Amino acid sequence: MSERPSLLRRLDDTAIPSVIARVVLGAMFIYTGVNKAAEPYDFLKMLREYQLFGPEAYWWMNLVAITLPWLEIFCGVLLLGGIALRGTALVLAGMLVPFTIVVTLRAVGIHSAEKIAFCAIQFDCGCGTGEVNICRKLVENTGLILLSLVLLWSRTTLAFTSLSAPKKTSVD
Amino acid sequence: MRPAILCQGLRDSSGRGRKSCREAGWAIIAVWHQPRGRGTGGLHGGDAFVKKIGKVVLESLIVTVVGVGLALIANAKSGRGLDISKDYFKVRTAARPMDPANGKSDGGSETKPEPGEDPDKNKEDKYAEGKRLVKEAGFQAIEYDEVQRLYRDDNNYRNGAYIFVDARPASEYREGHIPLAWRIDHVKSDEMLKAPPLQFLLPSAEKIVLYCHGGNCEDSLLVAGDMRAAGIDQTKIHVYVGGFTEWWEKKQPIEKGDRESGDITEGGGQ
Numbered sequence: 001m002s003e004r005p006s007l008l009r010r011l012d013d014t015a016i017p018s019v020i021a022r023v024v025l026g027a028m029f030i031y032t033g034v035n036k037a038a039e040p041y042d043f044l045k046m047l048r049e050y051q052l053f054g055p056e057a058y059w060w061m062n063l064v065a066i067t068l069p070w071l072e073i074f075c076g077v078l079l080l081g082g083i084a085l086r087g088t089a090l091v092l093a094g095m096l097v098p099f100t101i102v103v104t105l106r107a108v109g110i111h112s113a114e115k116i117a118f119c120a121i122q123f124d125c126g127c128g129t130g131e132v133n134i135c136r137k138l139v140e141n142t143g144l145i146l147l148s149l150v151l152l153w154s155r156t157t158l159a160f161t162s163l164s165a166p167k168k169t170s171v172d
Numbered sequence: 173m174r175p176a177i178l179c180q181g182l183r184d185s186s187g188r189g190r191k192s193c194r195e196a197g198w199a200i201i202a203v204w205h206q207p208r209g210r211g212t213g214g215l216h217g218g219d220a221f222v223k224k225i226g227k228v229v230l231e232s233l234i235v236t237v238v239g240v241g242l243a244l245i246a247n248a249k250s251g252r253g254l255d256i257s258k259d260y261f262k263v264r265t266a267a268r269p270m271d272p273a274n275g276k277s278d279g280g281s282e283t284k285p286e287p288g289e290d291p292d293k294n295k296e297d298k299y300a301e302g303k304r305l306v307k308e309a310g311f312q313a314i315e316y317d318e319v320q321r322l323y324r325d326d327n328n329y330r331n332g333a334y335i336f337v338d339a340r341p342a343s344e345y346r347e348g349h350i351p352l353a354w355r356i357d358h359v360k361s362d363e364m365l366k367a368p369p370l371q372f373l374l375p376s377a378e379k380i381v382l383y384c385h386g387g388n389c390e391d392s393l394l395v396a397g398d399m400r401a402a403g404i405d406q407t408k409i410h411v412y413v414g415g416f417t418e419w420w421e422k423k424q425p426i427e428k429g430d431r432e433s434g435d436i437t438e439g440g441g442q
């Protein structure tokens with residue numbers, strides 16, 4: 001007789017965590033992606049603030065400004081549609097982690113230059129949600145990264161109807 | 173792996189049989205799913221762990237490539253799409269060589285101190301940096317008093333001799349702008365400058381006053397460069413470095429909505 005699965009695994013088998021992760025991540029990225037795609041030049045100006053690219057590499061910056069919002073929307077649609085979940089989650093984690101680092105570094109720079117308390121710093125991070133408080137933003141992004149990891153780790157599959165009859169593809 | 177339809181996830185409570193897609197009302201979407209039987213549903217330990225990671229990475233690459241492709245198509249179709257090859261933050265130079273004798277201000281400010289003037293005076297000027305950038309780019313910086321004088325000259329302001337141009341985004345323009353100011357979007361400036369009525373109004377104007385937020389806002393300078401590249405005489409182009417922020421702080425008239433909407437209010441002050 002096999003061992004009783006861990007609490008986390010049993011929770012995962014209900015499909016509730018993965019469905020929540022899909023809905024939250026999907027809706028969030030569609031929302032932020034649409035906001036950025038609506039005003040690509042404003043998003044480009046925000047990107048420039050981070051000084052990630054030299055003046056000669058403007059076409060790299062343009063490429064990121066053009067593709068990132070629509071990639072976010074596409075990933076959000078995939079998550080809500082239940083398509084290519086793990087790959088999409090990896091793409092989102094791949095966007096969230098460096099972005100969180102870059103935002104943190106920018107806040108640290110503001111904190112050093114202007115001697116403002118770190119958690120009092122507010123600026124438009126170019127996230128598509130307007131001006132945000134840095135500590136709140138970091139907590140939010142950490143949560144989104146964790147949700148991406150849930151989708152990467154989860155064994156439950158796609159359909160929302162899995163809530164009533166979860167389908168497991170593993171044999172324990 | 174073989175493609176499977178999404179509806180295969182819809183099982184009845186006994187785990188046997190399945191509902192048809194029509195019964196469930198789901199659209200048929202082709203998805204990849206792991207084969208049954210072995211523990212392949214998650215990224216957990218096992219002989220096929222590396223293979224699973226590889227599959228996920230491949231899936232992510234496919235998502236990225238398709239997403240980027242869709243993004244490029246959407247950008248090309250969008251009216252607000254960006255040109256990947258354009259440097260949007262470089263002030264464009266003249267179509268012909270600049271005459272070093274040109275560029276004298278006829279009422280605007282100089283950021284470089286005159287001989288004998290205290291060079292520290294400019295340090296107290298909060299628009300000093302903006303003025304320096306304007307001057308470096310070869311345009312005239314203009315201050316509030318002169319802007320107000322031009323605005324109050326009803327005759328010349330309304331007959332097109334003096335033209336004000338707002339370089340801010342459309343949403344901010346509609347929230348409030350200097351009455352009768354036109355709006356030029358730096359992203360679409362090439363098209364806007366070649367379209368009527370600006371195509372005819374700008375070359376025939378005596379003075380063109382460009383503004384954005386004020387201070388270090390560069391949109392007005394970028395649009396000034398676009399105008400110069402379009403062949404408009406740069407000696408006519410003045411950049412109001414105090415910008416809309418200062419105009420609003422001085423409680424000057426603000427027009428909301430579109431140009432000539434008639435919805436005029438007073439600015440908010442400090």
